[in-house]
Amino acid sequence: MIVELLVIGNEILIGKTQDTNSNYMAKRITKYGHKIRRIIAVGDELEEISNALREIIDRKPDMIIICGGLGPTFDDMTLQGVAQALNTELELNQHAYDSIKRRYEAAFKQGILKLDGMTKEREKMAYLPKGSTPLPNQRGTAPGVKIIENEVLIFCLPGVPMEMKSMFKIMVLPILKEKRGKFMEKSFIFTGIGESHIAPYVTEVEEKYPELWIKTHPRLGEYGAEIEVSITAFNVENAEELADIAIEEIKKVVISLKGKIKAN
Amino acid sequence: MIVELLVIGNEILIGKTQDTNSNYMAKRITKYGHKIRRIIAVGDELEEISNALREIIDRKPDMIIICGGLGPTFDDMTLQGVAQALNTELELNQHAYDSIKRRYEAAFKQGILKLDGMTKEREKMAYLPKGSTPLPNQRGTAPGVKIIENEVLIFCLPGVPMEMKSMFKIMVLPILKEKRGKFMEKSFIFTGIGESHIAPYVTEVEEKYPELWIKTHPRLGEYGAEIEVSITAFNVENAEELADIAIEEIKKVVISLKGKIKAN
Numbered sequence: 208m209i210v211e212l213l214v215i216g217n218e219i220l221i222g223k224t225q226d227t228n229s230n231y232m233a234k235r236i237t238k239y240g241h242k243i244r245r246i247i248a249v250g251d252e253l254e255e256i257s258n259a260l261r262e263i264i265d266r267k268p269d270m271i272i273i274c275g276g277l278g279p280t281f282d283d284m285t286l287q288g289v290a291q292a293l294n295t296e297l298e299l300n301q302h303a304y305d306s307i308k309r310r311y312e313a314a315f316k317q318g319i320l321k322l323d324g325m326t327k328e329r330e331k332m333a334y335l336p337k338g339s340t341p342l343p344n345q346r347g348t349a350p351g352v353k354i355i356e357n358e359v360l361i362f363c364l365p366g367v368p369m370e371m372k373s374m375f376k377i378m379v380l381p382i383l384k385e386k387r388g389k390f391m392e393k394s395f396i397f398t399g400i401g402e403s404h405i406a407p408y409v410t411e412v413e414e415k416y417p418e419l420w421i422k423t424h425p426r427l428g429e430y431g432a433e434i435e436v437s438i439t440a441f442n443v444e445n446a447e448e449l450a451d452i453a454i455e456e457i458k459k460v461v462i463s464l465k466g467k468i469k470a471n
Numbered sequence: 472m473i474v475e476l477l478v479i480g481n482e483i484l485i486g487k488t489q490d491t492n493s494n495y496m497a498k499r500i501t502k503y504g505h506k507i508r509r510i511i512a513v514g515d516e517l518e519e520i521s522n523a524l525r526e527i528i529d530r531k532p533d534m535i536i537i538c539g540g541l542g543p544t545f546d547d548m549t550l551q552g553v554a555q556a557l558n559t560e561l562e563l564n565q566h567a568y569d570s571i572k573r574r575y576e577a578a579f580k581q582g583i584l585k586l587d588g589m590t591k592e593r594e595k596m597a598y599l600p601k602g603s604t605p606l607p608n609q610r611g612t613a614p615g616v617k618i619i620e621n622e623v624l625i626f627c628l629p630g631v632p633m634e635m636k637s638m639f640k641i642m643v644l645p646i647l648k649e650k651r652g653k654f655m656e657k658s659f660i661f662t663g664i665g666e667s668h669i670a671p672y673v674t675e676v677e678e679k680y681p682e683l684w685i686k687t688h689p690r691l692g693e694y695g696a697e698i699e700v701s702i703t704a705f706n707v708e709n710a711e712e713l714a715d716i717a718i719e720e721i722k723k724v725v726i727s728l729k730g731k732i733k734a735n
Binding site for chain 2: 225322
């Protein structure tokens with residue numbers, strides 16, 4: 208599948224919060240052989256959310272994961288943005304309402320929360336874009352959302368990392384596994400020669416194995432630094448074998464140029 | 472200024488690398504009163520880079536900072552993507568060429584690099600989109616790029632964090648300071664009451680001070696957790712005083728609801 212991520216929150220744009228949610232998801236989406244095409248972060252602004260989502264839908268990925276902005280406060284406007292992007296409206300989802308109500312009743316009875324009953328703000332979280340399926344939130348109150356638009360599967364997950372991870376594992380991961388593709392990555396590190404020195408040889412190997420994507424990552428700059436050679440492939444049957452051969456060829460060049468292969 | 476960031480690299484999309492560059496830049500751009508509208512990450516693919524950049528330019532920000540993909544290898548195709556987005560071509564920039572050449576000569580003489588002289592791959596880094604000004608790279612070899620398109624100021628910075636930070640400080644920060652706006656953020660943390668409990672009161676305060684943006688961040692989920700109230704404003708003259716008043720009003724509510732203000 209082709210996947211795009213849309214991360215929502217002013218705190219990310221002002222640099223107050225390092226977005227770690229998209230990295231968490233990216234690792235797992237890739238692991239099951241799906242390709243993330245773009246990761247986009249926008250603020251808590253209705254038009255921004257709605258425009259960004261519409262643009263993503265127009266690019267026709269198989270899956271979109273939206274993260275953040277599902278809470279009870281006025282600044283949480285993800286679902287409103289989604290509804291606007293899909294030219295639909297928010298409507299009370301009875302299933303979501305009941306589960307939110309049960310959550311708050313239980314928390315009140317246990318003495319965790321001081322306010323009993325449903326309020327306008329708590330109800331707000333039960334208003335989902337028409338056609339949505341609410342997703343249970345095991346670690347918080349705001350339900351997630353699953354909705355299909357033009358054959359694009361859209362998930363809305365909470366932004367609190369603990370809640371996101373729990374919902375991702377339960378609701379998204381099974382689909383990633385079911386529609387599993389094949390992703391391969393192998394890498395090694397060398398020292399003693401520069402990135403530009405090895406570059407023409409890497410290009411030669413790359414041209415021999417067009418199924419592979421070979422990338423060199425200098426660390427701490429090129430001078431005296433290590434260089435990582437990373438080989439990746441999506442949905443290539445014999446990717447491991449090809450990568451092993453390519454790595455051996457590049458290692459030979461490194462050694463012939465008097466570079467050193469770093470032990471694993 | 473309105474700023475957008477475009478981060479380039481497959482390693483980010485596959486989750487191998489956590490992008491920390493955009494957070495580094497976001498903190499500093501915000502500090503000087505400029506507003507980041509979007510942060511976009513795309514892979515090392517020519518069409519993706521070119522399309523994403525064209526879309527950003529169409530949104531007419533004042534500044535675009537592109538990060539990553541300036542190196543000597545074939546997978547570094549940022550400048551080609553920029554040229555394509557601007558409907559122009561890459562051309563050899565003599566100034567960039569000379570500085571790259573000097574860098575390699577010095578590194579060879581010092582014994583840091585084993586290969587002397589210019590090669591096709593080293594020359595590649597001197598091919599900049601027509602109309603570019605090369606930016607010196609104090610910590611590596613690939614020069615950065617400054618170019619103006621339709622009154623949008625575009626920077627291309629290296630992706631290696633050490634190189635990016637150095638170039639950001641020297642080339643971007645002075646412009647952020649010169650065109651400085653005003654950003655304010657104040658926050659406090661409370662415990663003991665839930666986000667949905669405080670929500671209607673926060674909305675009331677927000678409505679009294681429309682210049683302020685008040686956001687509540689639950690941490691570790693709503694149950695038993697802390698809630699941070701964060702107040703931000705861009706370019707509001709008396710933002711600090713307003714924020715202090717708003718914070719006092721919200722703190723009073725917290726206390727009246729039997730919540731606790733966390734000591735700083």
